[in-house]
Amino acid sequence: METSPARDLEFEGPAIPVRRRNRVKLLALREDIPRSVYLLAGTGFIAAVLVAWSIATYGGYISDLFLPTPTAIIDEGVRQYERGILVQDARASIYRIVVGWFIATLCAVPIGVLMGNFKLIEGLLEPFIDLVRYMPVVALVPLTILWAGIGDEQKFLILFIGTFFQEVLLIMDNVKTVPHDLIRVGYTLGLSRFEILRDIILPASLPGVWDTFRITLGWTWTYLVVAELVAARDGLGRRIMEAQRYLATEQIIFGIIFIGFLGLVTDYFFKITGTYLFKWTKER
Amino acid sequence: MEQSKVAVRRLSHWFGTPRSGLMVLDDVSLSLAQNEFVSVVGTSGCGKSTLLNIIAGLIDPVAGDVLVDGSPVTGPGRDRGVVFQTYTLFPWMPVRKNVEFALKKSGFTKKEKQTLVAHYIETVGLKGFENAYPNQLSGGMRQRVAIARALVYNPAVLLMDEPFGALDAQTRGMMQELLLRVWEEHRITVMFITHDVDEAIFMSDRVLVMTARPGQIKQEFAVDLSRPRRYEIMTSPEFVALKHAIVETIREETLKSMALVNGAMLPGEGG
Numbered sequence: 001m002e003t004s005p006a007r008d009l010e011f012e013g014p015a016i017p018v019r020r021r022n023r024v025k026l027l028a029l030r031e032d033i034p035r036s037v038y039l040l041a042g043t044g045f046i047a048a049v050l051v052a053w054s055i056a057t058y059g060g061y062i063s064d065l066f067l068p069t070p071t072a073i074i075d076e077g078v079r080q081y082e083r084g085i086l087v088q089d090a091r092a093s094i095y096r097i098v099v100g101w102f103i104a105t106l107c108a109v110p111i112g113v114l115m116g117n118f119k120l121i122e123g124l125l126e127p128f129i130d131l132v133r134y135m136p137v138v139a140l141v142p143l144t145i146l147w148a149g150i151g152d153e154q155k156f157l158i159l160f161i162g163t164f165f166q167e168v169l170l171i172m173d174n175v176k177t178v179p180h181d182l183i184r185v186g187y188t189l190g191l192s193r194f195e196i197l198r199d200i201i202l203p204a205s206l207p208g209v210w211d212t213f214r215i216t217l218g219w220t221w222t223y224l225v226v227a228e229l230v231a232a233r234d235g236l237g238r239r240i241m242e243a244q245r246y247l248a249t250e251q252i253i254f255g256i257i258f259i260g261f262l263g264l265v266t267d268y269f270f271k272i273t274g275t276y277l278f279k280w281t282k283e284r
Numbered sequence: 285m286e287q288s289k290v291a292v293r294r295l296s297h298w299f300g301t302p303r304s305g306l307m308v309l310d311d312v313s314l315s316l317a318q319n320e321f322v323s324v325v326g327t328s329g330c331g332k333s334t335l336l337n338i339i340a341g342l343i344d345p346v347a348g349d350v351l352v353d354g355s356p357v358t359g360p361g362r363d364r365g366v367v368f369q370t371y372t373l374f375p376w377m378p379v380r381k382n383v384e385f386a387l388k389k390s391g392f393t394k395k396e397k398q399t400l401v402a403h404y405i406e407t408v409g410l411k412g413f414e415n416a417y418p419n420q421l422s423g424g425m426r427q428r429v430a431i432a433r434a435l436v437y438n439p440a441v442l443l444m445d446e447p448f449g450a451l452d453a454q455t456r457g458m459m460q461e462l463l464l465r466v467w468e469e470h471r472i473t474v475m476f477i478t479h480d481v482d483e484a485i486f487m488s489d490r491v492l493v494m495t496a497r498p499g500q501i502k503q504e505f506a507v508d509l510s511r512p513r514r515y516e517i518m519t520s521p522e523f524v525a526l527k528h529a530i531v532e533t534i535r536e537e538t539l540k541s542m543a544l545v546n547g548a549m550l551p552g553e554g555g
Contacts, residue, residue, distance in 0.1 A: 181372045184342055187360040189437070190389040199388075203376050280375045280417045 068250040073257070076250040085239070090262070093224055093236040096152060100159025100227070101220040105213065108164050112171025116205075117197060122172065133165035138226050150231035162223035167216040174208035175201060207278040214270035221263040236262075287354055288315035289473040290339065290441055295348035296498075297334055308334050310498035312348070316441070316473050323476045323484035324492045325530065327538045331499030332477045336445050339475065340366050352441060362389065365434030369446040371426045373418040379405065379429050380414040386433045404432040407466055424455040431463065441473045448483070457515060460486055468512055481530050482518060485509075493533045496541035503533050 026033055050070065056062045057069040064072070080086040115122040140161060148154040178201050186196035228237030236259050243251035295312045298305040308331035316322050324332045337343045339350050341360040350357040352364065373382050383401045392400065405414060408428040418426055427447055434442060447463075448456040460483060467474060478484050484491045488507050495502040505526060509517055517523055 179370065179372070181368045181370045182374070184340075184360075184366070184368065185372045187342060188340060188362075188364065188366040188434075189386050190360070190362045195388075199385075200374065204374070206376075278376075280419055283419050 065247060065249060068253065072250040073254050076254045077258070080239075080251075080254070085234075086258075089234050089236045089239050090258075092232075092234040092238075093228070093259075094262070096155045096159060096227060096235065097217075097220050097224060099152075100156045101163055101217050103156060104160045104163035104167055104220070105216070107160075108167040108171050108216075109209070112168045113175050113197075113202070113205075115168070116172040116175025117201065126169075129165050129168060132161075133169070137162045137223060138229070141226065141230055145230060155227040155232065155235075158227040159220050159223050162226065163216050163220045166219060167212060170212040170216065171209060174205045174212055177208060178204040207274065207281050210270060210274045210278065214267055214274070217266050217270070218263055221259060221266070224259060289318045289320070289353065290316040290475065291351040291354075292335075292339065293349055293351070295335070295338065295345050295350070297331070297338065297343070297345045297347075307498040309338075309345070310500050312499060312501055314492060314501055316475060319471045319473055320490065321467060321474045321476065321488045322490045322492060323478055323488040324494060325478055325481060325484045325534060326494030326499065326502075327496050327534060327541055328479065329541070330494045330497055330537070332494055333445050335494075335499065336366075336443050336475065336477050339441075340364055340443050342366075362437055363439055364441045364443055365437070365439035367427070367430050367434050367442070367444045367447040369449045371418070371423065371430070371450075373426055373429055373433075375418045378415045378417055379410060379421070382418070382429055383433045383436050386437050390437055400436055404436045405429075407435075407469070408432045409462065422455070423451050424459055427451065427459065428462065431466065435466070435470065435472070439472070441475065444474065444476045446477050446479070448480075449478070456480075456483070461515065463487065464511075464513060481527055481534070485523060485526055485530070486513060486515070486518060491530060493530060494537075496537040502537065505530055 024034065024037075025031065026037065053067070054070060057064075057067055077086070080089075111121075111125070115125055137158060141158065144154050144157045144161070148157045182200055182204055183196055186200045191199065224235070225237035225240055228235040229241060232238040236255055240252050240255040243249075243255065292312060292314045295309055296307070297309040298307050300306060312335060314322075324335065326332050334343060338345045339357065341350075341357050341364070352361075374385065377385065380401055383404060384397055387397045387400065390397070402414075405411060408431055410425060410428055410432070413421065413425065418429070421429070430447070448459045451459060464487060474487075476484070476487060481491075485505075485507055491505045491507060492501050493503045493505070494500065507526065509520075509522060
């Protein structure tokens with residue numbers, strides 16, 4: 001058969017086509033934007049907040065009592081560090097966070113896995129968990145003191161209650177996202193239910209579970225102040241509550257920012273280890 | 285008459301209760317001979333996937349039974365390999381581990397397993413990709429690994445549920461030829477679910493057409509085209525005539541299921 005070149009496509013014009021100048025559309029729906037613009041936007045926003053803060057405080061528009069200057073906050077941080085309070089507080093709080101979160105996770109993973117796989121266990125526990133997770137954790141403080149005393153155990157208990165009842169439902173959902181056909185493959189290969197659970201469902205749900213760890217550890221951080229509300233001698237949350245009594249605003253704000261910073265560090269720890277551990281989830 | 289490899293006897297199935305539920309299969313009987321390649325085609329929702337899942341032992345039928353080599357199926361088993369339409373590779377394992385996973389329950393030594401795995405990876409043309417992860421493979425390559433995984437433990441029957449349904453037309457053509465080549469080499473009984481009539485005729489010894497829901501076997505077409513087959517066969521007069529007949533049969537059912545009984549409204553499309 002004879003083929004002919006596509007003559008219609010030939011046209012007169014310059015040898016090198018003139019490059020069209022396409023506008024960068026920054027607000028196109030769900031389209032990517034240049035990475036530099038993306039990063040600039042994020043840092044720029046924080047810078048803008050700092051500038052506005054500086055103008056308001058150094059300019060004398062807002063009283064120190066309501067909002068101290070950035071310098072005062074930094075000075076407060078340096079002061080706490082030099083007096084050794086900061087490290088002591090951070091150590092006490094991180095210890096409570098890690099233990100509280102760890103106990104919650106140790107319970108949430110097996111229970112969540114069982115709930116995600118067995119309808120009976122889901123039906124058994126979900127109504128109860130739903131009930132508890134809407135209870136305000138702050139209101140449980142008196143009860144936890146009654147039950148667990150005023151030592152670290154009471155802090156663990158508060159952090160546990162704040163974390164576990166949310167985490168267990170997330171773990172259940174993580175397990176449920178494993179495609180049913182993967183489970184069917186397990187059956188056709190002659191695996192028992194236990195083997196399917198161990199060798200297919202668990203590894204398949206691990207990336208989601210890891211992300212749940214990241215999110216729930218963030219929540220544990222947010223419950224720190226509640227946990228150290230009563231009867232704590234040290235801790236970052238305790239320091240904030242104490243500052244409230246003396247209207248030491250710079251101490252409050254420093255504490256809040258420092259907790260936020262530590263939370264961010266743990267968040268990035270899980271994010272980075274997650275992308276490293278679960279390269280296989282990325283479609284390319 | 286010799287005993288059939290797979291026999292489906294008076295199979296009926298409902299989702300939900302018989303009174304209020306949805307009847308998907310209505311008294312289906314069929315049989316596959318040893319090493320026969322049989323396709324099942326039908327309109328979407330006619331119950332063909334349910335039929336396959338019942339034979340695989342993944343669904344317990346409401347009535348009737350399935351026999352493999354004369355003994356009734358009570359659940360999934362290693363005498364039947366299954367390839368699904370969705371990508372079912374384990375994404376956290378490289379290709380080699382994915383195939384080897386199927387040998388977990390076999391009594392082979394490590395060495396024997398490695399030999400078998402290497403052989404089947406080569407059979408599906410993926411030599412050199414043993415250490416690739418599924419996310420690095422195209423859809424066609426993933427299904428080839430799935431085929432290798434379903435064959436490596438040497439099941440007597442291979443059940444395939446629209447395995448190439450998610451692939452583009454070019455890749456699908458290549459996969460059909462590949463599967464035929466593997467089948468000629470390993471000779472195994474295959475039940476192949478598809479809605480692609482070309483695919484069904486090209487691959488099979490027999491094509492079963494199902495009615496609209498509740499599914500029954502409406503008609504059976506023997507495919508007397510010589511083997512080994514190459515894609516050129518798809519334009520031969522015998523092929524085209526057979527396709528015409530099968531398409532007509534399916535169309536009747538589609539129209540029925542759309543409650544458009546007045547066929548004159550839609551002119552026939554021919555081959």
